[in-house]
Amino acid sequence: MKDNFQIINGPNLNLLGKREPEIYGNQSFEDFFEELRIYYSNSILHYFQTNHEGGIIDKLHDVGFRYQGVILNAGAYTHYSYAIADAIKAIQVPVVEVHISDIYSREDFRKISITGENCIKIISGKGLNGYKEAIDFLIDYNS
Numbered sequence: 001m002k003d004n005f006q007i008i009n010g011p012n013l014n015l016l017g018k019r020e021p022e023i024y025g026n027q028s029f030e031d032f033f034e035e036l037r038i039y040y041s042n043s044i045l046h047y048f049q050t051n052h053e054g055g056i057i058d059k060l061h062d063v064g065f066r067y068q069g070v071i072l073n074a075g076a077y078t079h080y081s082y083a084i085a086d087a088i089k090a091i092q093v094p095v096v097e098v099h100i101s102d103i104y105s106r107e108d109f110r111k112i113s114i115t116g117e118n119c120i121k122i123i124s125g126k127g128l129n130g131y132k133e134a135i136d137f138l139i140d141y142n143s
Contacts, residue, residue: 002044003068005138007033007131008059009049010075016100023101025127032128040135053077057087064091069138071131073098078115088118094141096134099124 009029012019017028033047046067048059056074063070064087072095077084088095095118102125103110116122121137123130 002042003139003142004044004046004063004066005040005069005071005135006046006048006059006063006067007036007071007073008056009047009073010053010056010077011051012075013073014049014051025100027128029128032131036131036135039132043135043139045135053081053083056081056084060084060087060091060095064093067093068142069093070095071098071134071138072096072115072119073100074115078103078113079109080114082114085115085118088115094120094138096120096137097122098126098130098134100127100130101125 013029016024017026029049037045050056056077060070070093074081074084078097097113097116097119103113104124113122120141123133126133
């Protein structure tokens with residue numbers, strides 16, 4: 001049976017490829033996701049993006065007891081959403097937090113990850129390849 005992995009992207013990540021390309025690159029996540037689906041054809045990848053905190057929480061609740069892992073980029077919610085952190089803690093599947101930019105070399109408030117405290121790993125500053133690293137990690141974690 002194939003592993004099911006859910007990628008959840010938070011606020012403003014729908015603007016990848018347009019927003020601050022010097023930080024986030026020129027590729028849309030939708031285009032990148034198609035590459036991921038081809039590369040990880042032995043797994044089933046799902047993608048969800050929302051600009052709303054409750055949408056992230058609802059999706060975590062939806063998949064958190066039946067998938068084999070979640071890759072979460074909560075965007076700015078990373079730094080202050082105790083509600084998302086609690087949702088991660090409440091579910092059973094492992095969650096890997098991903099950040100395209102290096103949050104530890106940016107503004108002081110971005111260096112703190114409230115949501116990451118309940119994740120099994122944080123990947124930061126690897127660009128879109130951080131999502132590949134997260135999937136690889138979850139595949140190894142589940143074997």
